[in-house]
Amino acid sequence: MPPRSHPKPLADFIDATIAASCKQRGLASVEIVTRWADIIGDDLARRAQPIKLAWPSRPESEEPGVLHVRVEGGYAIELQHLAPVVIERVNRYFGWRCIGRLSLRQGPVPSLARPRRRREEPGVEECARAGARIEHFGTFEDPALAAALARLGALVARDRARR
DSSP, rough: OOOOOOOOOOHHHHHHHHHHHHHHHOOOTTHHHHHHHHHHHHHHHHHHEEEEOOOOOOOTTOOEEEEEEEEEEGGHHHHHHHHHHHHHHHHHHHTOOEEEEEEEESSSSOOSSOOOOOOOOOOOOHHHHHHHGGGGGGOOSSSHHHHHHHHHHHHHHHHHHHH
């Protein structure tokens, strides 16, 4: 039987495509753009976008870089107060102190964040049906664990029914 071909994640194609553009803008790592929402959180990513990463003019200097960020006008003051949090999150993500400060530029931020689809919580009947199916595995000492497994089972059953 021939091996099945699975669709590749879009990120695999984007990384190679935008790498040159990011280098021109001073963003040596494409991840700071492609993973921006993962790095700083969805709420901040909706209102701020990395523009460029400026490194010190002396290569031998051990000073961290400056991350230039475009931010919506009304949110600039709040981001100024949150700058230490953003710096810490970026540095933690990359595993070293790559940025030391933010430089904020006010302007429109295009919506890059994908809307998250909220699942409708399963009803009591759905959970009860799923709970009945897992009872043959035995009883659970922790009722919260049994309820969580029943909820998960109801969500899986709903997902399978939609296919």
